[in-house]
Amino acid sequence: xxxxxxxxxxxxxxxxxxxxxxxxxxxxxxxxxxxxxxxxxxxxxxxxxxxxxxxxxxxxxxxxxxxxxxxxxxxxxxxxxxxxxxxxxxxxxxxxxxxxxxxxxxxxxxxxxxxxxxxxxxxxxxxxxxxxxxxxxxxxxxxxxxxxxxxxxxxxxxxxxxxxxxxxxxxxxxxxxxxxxxxxxxxxxxxxxxxxxxxxxxxxxxxxxxxxxxxxxxxxxxxxxxxxxxxxxxxxxxxxxxxxxxxxxxxxxxxxxxxxxxxxxxxxxxxxxxxxxxxxxxxxxxxx
Amino acid sequence: xxxxxxxxxxxxxxxxxxxxxxxxxxxxxxxxxxxxxxxxxxxxxxxxxxxxxxxxxxxxxxxxxxxxxxxxxxxxxxxxxxxxxxxxxxxxxxxxxxxxxxxxxxxxxxxxxxxxxxxxxxxxxxxxxxxxxxxxxxxxxxxxxxxxxxxxxxxxxxxxxxxxxxxxxxxxxxxxxxxxxxxxxxxxxxxxxxxxxxxxxxxxxxxxxxxxxxxxxxxxxxxxxxxxxxxxxxxxxxxxxxxxxxxxxxxxxxxxxxxxxxxxxxxxxxxxxxxxxxxxxxxxxxxxxxxxxxxxxxx
Amino acid sequence: xxxxxxxxxxxxxxxxxxxxxxxxxxxxxxxxxxxxxxxxxxxxxxxxxxxxxxxxxxxxxxxxxxxxxxxxxxxxxxxxxxxxxxxxxxxxxxxxxxxxxxxxxxxxxxxxxxxxxxxxxxxxxxxxxxxxxxxxxxxxxxxxxxxxxxxxxxxxxxxxxxxxxxxxxxxxxxxxxxxxxxxxxxxxxxxxxxxxxxxxxxxxxxxxxxxxxxxxxxxxxxxxxxxxxxxxxxxxxxxxxxxxxxxxxxxxxxxxxxxxxxxxxxxxxxxxxxxxxxxxxxxxxxxxxxxxxxxxxxxxxxxxxxxxxxxxxxxxxxxxxxxxxxxxxxxxxxx
Numbered sequence: 001x002x003x004x005x006x007x008x009x010x011x012x013x014x015x016x017x018x019x020x021x022x023x024x025x026x027x028x029x030x031x032x033x034x035x036x037x038x039x040x041x042x043x044x045x046x047x048x049x050x051x052x053x054x055x056x057x058x059x060x061x062x063x064x065x066x067x068x069x070x071x072x073x074x075x076x077x078x079x080x081x082x083x084x085x086x087x088x089x090x091x092x093x094x095x096x097x098x099x100x101x102x103x104x105x106x107x108x109x110x111x112x113x114x115x116x117x118x119x120x121x122x123x124x125x126x127x128x129x130x131x132x133x134x135x136x137x138x139x140x141x142x143x144x145x146x147x148x149x150x151x152x153x154x155x156x157x158x159x160x161x162x163x164x165x166x167x168x169x170x171x172x173x174x175x176x177x178x179x180x181x182x183x184x185x186x187x188x189x190x191x192x193x194x195x196x197x198x199x200x201x202x203x204x205x206x207x208x209x210x211x212x213x214x215x216x217x218x219x220x221x222x223x224x225x226x227x228x229x230x231x232x233x234x235x236x237x238x239x240x241x242x243x244x245x246x247x248x249x250x251x252x253x254x255x256x257x258x259x260x261x262x263x264x265x266x267x268x269x270x271x272x273x274x275x276x277x278x279x280x281x282x283x284x285x286x287x288x
Numbered sequence: 289x290x291x292x293x294x295x296x297x298x299x300x301x302x303x304x305x306x307x308x309x310x311x312x313x314x315x316x317x318x319x320x321x322x323x324x325x326x327x328x329x330x331x332x333x334x335x336x337x338x339x340x341x342x343x344x345x346x347x348x349x350x351x352x353x354x355x356x357x358x359x360x361x362x363x364x365x366x367x368x369x370x371x372x373x374x375x376x377x378x379x380x381x382x383x384x385x386x387x388x389x390x391x392x393x394x395x396x397x398x399x400x401x402x403x404x405x406x407x408x409x410x411x412x413x414x415x416x417x418x419x420x421x422x423x424x425x426x427x428x429x430x431x432x433x434x435x436x437x438x439x440x441x442x443x444x445x446x447x448x449x450x451x452x453x454x455x456x457x458x459x460x461x462x463x464x465x466x467x468x469x470x471x472x473x474x475x476x477x478x479x480x481x482x483x484x485x486x487x488x489x490x491x492x493x494x495x496x497x498x499x500x501x502x503x504x505x506x507x508x509x510x511x512x513x514x515x516x517x518x519x520x521x522x523x524x525x526x527x528x529x530x531x532x533x534x535x536x537x538x539x540x541x542x543x544x545x546x547x548x549x550x551x552x553x554x555x556x557x558x559x560x561x562x563x564x565x566x567x568x569x570x571x572x573x574x575x576x577x578x579x580x581x582x583x584x585x586x587x
Numbered sequence: 588x589x590x591x592x593x594x595x596x597x598x599x600x601x602x603x604x605x606x607x608x609x610x611x612x613x614x615x616x617x618x619x620x621x622x623x624x625x626x627x628x629x630x631x632x633x634x635x636x637x638x639x640x641x642x643x644x645x646x647x648x649x650x651x652x653x654x655x656x657x658x659x660x661x662x663x664x665x666x667x668x669x670x671x672x673x674x675x676x677x678x679x680x681x682x683x684x685x686x687x688x689x690x691x692x693x694x695x696x697x698x699x700x701x702x703x704x705x706x707x708x709x710x711x712x713x714x715x716x717x718x719x720x721x722x723x724x725x726x727x728x729x730x731x732x733x734x735x736x737x738x739x740x741x742x743x744x745x746x747x748x749x750x751x752x753x754x755x756x757x758x759x760x761x762x763x764x765x766x767x768x769x770x771x772x773x774x775x776x777x778x779x780x781x782x783x784x785x786x787x788x789x790x791x792x793x794x795x796x797x798x799x800x801x802x803x804x805x806x807x808x809x810x811x812x813x814x815x816x817x818x819x820x821x822x823x824x825x826x827x828x829x830x831x832x833x834x835x836x837x838x839x840x841x842x843x844x845x846x847x848x849x850x851x852x853x854x855x856x857x858x859x860x861x862x863x864x865x866x867x868x869x870x871x872x873x874x875x876x877x878x879x880x881x882x883x884x885x886x887x888x889x890x891x892x893x894x895x896x897x898x899x900x901x902x903x904x905x906x907x908x909x910x911x912x913x914x915x916x917x918x919x920x921x922x
Contacts, residue, residue, distance in 0.1 A: 154921060
């Protein structure tokens with residue numbers, strides 16, 4: 001098997017606020033080129049932190065204490081700024097969570113879509129305009145010219161997210177970090193967007209890290225899954241294996257907690273408190 | 289037997305809240321420093337006859353235009369020097385504080401009263417009442433305030449009473465706007481709906497339910513208004529429209545000092561410094577009050 | 588869409604103007620102290636007094652006086668000044684440009700200085716520099732223009748006597764001006780000696796009026812910029828590789844101006860009101876100074892004209908602010 005395009009090794013981080021709570025505990029994961037990895041966990045599990053670290057936008061309140069983030073074999077933590085500039089936002093791109101706030105309400109779509117092309121690829125206005133049209137056609141816009149001329153508030157939530165996806169793929173990144181890109185959308189639109197991401201990813205050969213708390217989403221488009229709890233990796237493996245034959249009790253409980261649409265009377269089974277408490281202790285004691 | 293109010297059911301018992309607020313107040317440095325200065329000023333003004341070294345009205349042309357103590361040619365007992373009529377600048381400064389503070393407190397209170405009353409009505413009843421009052425506020429605010437105050441004092445005749453009336457008549461709009469907005473916001477709150485459901489009349493709801501929750505914002509605004517009142521009084525006495533020219537006022541001293549500013553700059557500088565410090569103190573006090581009381585309210 | 592909004596504004600403005608006129612009219616008629624009595628010479632007959640009164644439109648009931656005044660006013664005739672014995676409208680026309688020059692100078696100063704401070708503060712974000720800026724802001728905001736003007740008089744008049752304390756222009760230098768718009772005219776006619784003299788005289792009143800406004804702009808704009816900088820689209824833009832300066836100017840600024848404009852507009856009307864006392868302090872020959880004289884002299888027609896001029900200026904500023912806010916908010920332009 002070829003070397004993974006991204007390899008996180010024993011990454012640990014703490015909070016700089018107050019009592020220095022651990023945010024990441026010894027996290028390790030691999031991402032192969034072109035594969036879709038699901039990063040799953042409840043709120044506070046650390047998935048957003050990993051996403052931010054991959055993009056170089058960790059807040060000042062979080063400090064990495066040890067570990068490596070190897071992108072194509074090079075450790076992002078030790079590279080000089082000159083070199084990371086070509087990686088963050090370029091080779092590693094972001095599809096953000098909330099399409100409402102991720103687009104500047106005061107600028108037209110064309111301006112925002114062509115920014116990266118002009119800044120990082122040196123295109124002039126005409127070239128960038130042409131490329132932007134192509135990108136919008138790829139994300140299934142019937143009238144790309146009109147979209148380019150529009151302001152964000154003139155587009156629906158789903159349309160905005162498609163623009164953001166187009167923007168993410170604009171620079172032909174090697175990795176895309178998708179930070180819960182469907183959370184802010186209607187359920188009907190969610191499926192569209194997920195399918196679109198999958199199509200784009202296969203067409204461009206990009207690896208995707210899909211941050212989510214929704215196992216249903218994972219089942220739909222992720223090749224492999226890494227499950228996090230309280231900053232530590234609980235279980236990791238191919239999606240079909242993990243969902244059909246989970247090894248860890250927490251994974252089992254999570255899967256069981258999902259609502260059964262085929263058995264509406266079955267009621268909901270939340271993850272048992274005892275299991276969570278036990279897991280907390282296990283994780284704090286050193287984790288896996 | 290004390291009257292029941294719906295908000296008291298929903299809040300903690302009164303004495304605890306008051307004590308907590310007082311503590312929060314005193315912890316805020318702006319309140320202690322600004323408030324401390326004002327309190328000191330009040331004390332000085334109250335005990336002026338005993339604190340002031342000389343009679344502020346005494347003229348002595350032999351001792352005219354003396355510089356403050358420490359500079360060449362000064363008289364030791366005239367700490368801040370004398371003006372062109374030989375009057376002690378320090379004593380006049382101390383007595384000037386009296387006018388400043390009287391105007392500040394009375395005018396600000398009157399403006400607050402009128403503005404709050406109208407604001408409550410506008411915010412509660414809405415409809416044509418609000419339309420009328422808001423139109424009134426708009427017309428009022430289309431006048432340049434300084435010009436209007438000068439006009440009013442000219443109409444009402446010179447004197448402390450006119451100055452106070454003029455300030456109150458002009459600045460009630462400031463309170464009205466804030467109270468109106470707050471009332472409209474509070475009127476949506478649950479405790480008001482509850483009070484309404486219980487059957488309390490509007491007057492009761494306004495005065496005993498909504499008003500106490502607006503008081504913190506009001507207090508900060510009142511402090512600000514007092515600073516403004518001091519300035520307006522200074523402007524009016526600068527232009528010569530305030531009290532009679534015998535009674536020392538800071539604005540009047542500044543106007544007099546302006547005439548001979550190159551020769552006796554201290555006559556100009558001393559009241560200006562006093563004005564500066566007082567306005568700053570009221571402003572900081574208001575700012576501190578706003579900060580200290582707001583989060584307590586939200587708790 | 589915009590046209591309708593503007594029309595509504597204008598109608599409201601007219602109503603407000605009418606209200607202002609009425610209030611002033613009534614107020615002035617309540618004045619104790621008969622202005623006419625101050626003008627007559629001793630020994631004048633009752634007929635003379637009555638004639639004088641009629642000449643100035645001071646006879647008849649309150650309502651009839653107002654109607655008469657209104658009829659003339661709508662034709663552009665605002666009567667004759669009692670104290671200066673000249674047509675009110677021409678007096679206003681003579682002095683208004685000076686005040687407008689002062690107000691615009693103060694506004695430009697405030698926007699440039701306040702804007703720069705806000706932008707630097709937003710770029711500095713949560714460092715010691717921002718704390719310094721906030722503290723200085725707080726101080727400037729607390730002190731009104733009246734006190735600043737006096738402090739400036741003390742500083743530059745006595746301590747470092749660099750600038751002239753009074754007037755608009757040195758009479759010997761500015762004698763050749765033909766229009767009341769000295770600033771524009773001196774530039775157009777390339778009379779730089781006049782121009783610099785104007786600047787020297789404008790410096791202190793402009794500073795006195797502009798500092799409080801600059802402080803407001805700095806605080807509000809910085810707050811709005813900081814809020815915009817915290818948004819997701821700025822994060823995305825940062826990932827695109829933009830410099831901090833470009834982030835503030837290109838991404839944040841356009842979304843921060845809207846809320847800033849509304850408050851700045853209100854503060855600017857205060858500035859206009861402040862010209863009354865500032866012009867007095869610096870003996871600057873504008874309408875503010877004239878207004879104080881007019882009140883002291885009970886010059887009813889002049890006072891009325893002046894108050895109306897101020898009201899019109901206030902209303903125009905409010906309308907302008909509304910239009911500008913719409914300009915910067917695409918949501919309002921393309922509903």
